[in-house]
Amino acid sequence: MATHTADPAAVERALSVLCDSALDPIVEMVLLARDGAYEAHAPDGSVRFERQVTDGPVHDWTFREVEVRGRNPLGDQARDRFAPLAEELANRFPHRTDNAYPFAYEQVAQLFDHPAAPDLCVIHTSAHHWASLGGHIGEHGSLASVQCRAPFIISGCGAARLGMTDLPAQLVDVAPTVLALLGLDPTGGTGLDGRHREDAHLLAQDGDVLAELLDPRERPEVVVGFLLDGCNPNVLYDMAASGEAPNVARLMAEGSTLRNGIVSSLPTVTLPNHTTILTGRHPGHHGILHNAWWDRSVQEQVVTNSPATWVSAMDPLLPGTDSIHAAIRRAEPDAFTASVNEPADPGAVYSTFDLMRRGVRVPFPSSAEGLPHTTEMFVRPVKDYATFTQVDHHGVTQAVDLIGGRHLDTDYPTPRFLWVNFALTDSAFHEGGPHSEIARASVRDTDGRIGEVLDALDRRGVLERTAVFLCADHGMEESQPGVDGDWSPALRDAGLDVRDEAFGFLYLDPTVGAGG
Ligand SMILES: [Zn+2]
Structure with a gap:
């Protein structure tokens, strides 16, 4: 747990403002760590819980509820709420009393291990519409069911053919699973609870x-x-079943799909979770805490997820953090691994962002018009749709070239691990919400791009000996326009000097350094 201690009176004042009925429509709950335990506060109740490390062969955390007042805001940790699609559609904008928070205690605890963890973490409601962010219909970032859950499909050589399965899983499990899939032996490493575990595939591994x-x-x-x-x-999954995403459907037919998705780490936003997938650690442990945060020790804002900072986004990675790429190269020093359009690229032999760091001119399509797998009706009116169509087309070009053995006049061996990051879906799901036509168009387009990569593997003659997995970094939920607003004015009116980073990470005394 981080050692910074905020002024206790300021914490109490902020909690009373944030849990007041006036903010009830937009504040689901507030999380904090103090006096050696974790707390979650909602307008209708609170919980205080402790993390315990148990002795014995199972190296993990267990949690003990110390005090519950009213309704425990994290009491429902069901992993199957609002799935499949019909359930989600029948329960839009769920109230906190109907929602669930999978793996909530572990997710809260890991966050506050980061030295720059906020004093308070505000979790917005499912309905909350961020009008100030341009009025996205689709939102994420919360601990709750729909926003925290990403798809997960694994298919092909070495994958079990379970079809749909209820297996519970978190994104921290992806990296060790990929290394085991490749047949690499465990090397031992530090587990979730900080103790050595012999069965780890990564030098530091929070998942299984x-x-x-x-x-x-x-x-x-x-x-x-x-x-x-x-x-x-x-x-x-619905689009795969209805024939709108035939390549995804093919992967699902030849492998296993997590019906209830895979749970992303808090905060359920982009860069922390890209890093979690590729390193096997939670954000509080790998160090990429959020898309932006406040570093008390140097009195500086850290911004990771913006086009200007993607090339240096991994600079705050905490020591000891491993990656899929690095673990493969330790076991097989000559292995070629590639990371396409991914800022979280430590250890990769080929990386788009590494080319950019080294000043290599990367040829980028000048326009989205006329590119394959492009829904023209959205390219003209929606600027982001055009931009991310270009980005993802460029991703496919790299992936197909690398599989073919040659890219930008350089020869490459067949990749042992190839990671391809597609961005169009996030942009489109934000724009129209997950149940919109633009969201479905982005899935159809991306499905076509996945088909291009699978075809390239086939042409190279390795498709039968390839495993493919597909995931996302977080979920996306439909917000309710009109349920908007910001908690900052209420905090200001209460005389609190609060720095709010990335909407919800509150630093109550931003001018005070860490001091220990
Ligand atoms: Zn994202």
Whole structure:
């Protein structure tokens, strides 16, 4: 747990403002760590809980509720709420009393391990519409069911064929699962609770191998991972079933799909969770805490997720953090691994952002018009749709070239691990919400791009010996226009000097350094 201590009176004042009925429509709950325990406060109740490290062979955290007043805001941790799609549609804008918070205690605890963790973390309601951010219909960032859940599909050589499965999983499980899928032996490392575990595949590993998803009789030569940023799993699975995403449907038919999705780490936003997928650690442990945060020790704002800072986004990575790429290279020093359009690229042999860091001129399509797998009706009116169509087309070009063995006049061997980050889905799901036509168009377009990569693997003759997995970094939920507003004015009116980073990370005394 981080050692910074905020003024106790200021914490109490802020909690009473944030949990007042006036902010009830937009504040789901407020999280904090104080006096050696964690707390969640909502207008109708609170919980205080402790983290315990248990002795014995299972190295993990357990949690003990110390005090519950009224309704425990984190009391419902069901992992199957609002799935499949019909359930989500029948329960739009769920109230806190109907919502669930999978793995909530672990998610709260990991966040406050970061030295720059906020004094208070505000979780917005499902309905909350960020009018100040341009009025996105689709939103994420919360601990609650729909916003925290991403799709997960694993398919092909070495993947179990379970079809739809209820297996519970978190994004921290992806990296160790990929390394086990590749047939790499555990090397030992530091586990979630900070103790050594012999069965770790990464030098630091918060998650576990999802062994049920693997078929140990086969080991793939190649693993390809696709990230569909911000893609809602209910929508993706529904589109696969209805024939609108035939390549995703093919992967699902030949593998296993997590029906209730895979739970992303708090905060359920982009860069912390890209990093979690590729490192096997929670944001509080790998160091990429949020898309932006406040570093008390140097009195500086850290911004990671913006076009200007993507190339240096991994600078705050905490020591000891490993990655899929680095772990593969330790076991197989000659292995080629590639990271396409991904800022979270530590250890990758080929990386788009590394080319940019080294000043290599990367040829980028000048326009989205006429590109394959493009829904023209959205390209002209929606600028972001055009931009991210260009970005993702460029991603496919790199992936297909790398699989073919040659990109930008350089020869490459067949990748052992190829990671392809697609961004269009996030942009479109934000724009129209997860249940909009633009969101579905982005899935259709991305499905076509996935097909291009699968075709390239086929042409190279390695498709039969390839495993493919598909995931996202977080979910996406429909917000309710009109339920907007900001908690900052109420805090200001109460005389509190608060720095609010990335909407919800509150630093109550921003001019005070960490001091220990
Ligand atoms: Zn994202």
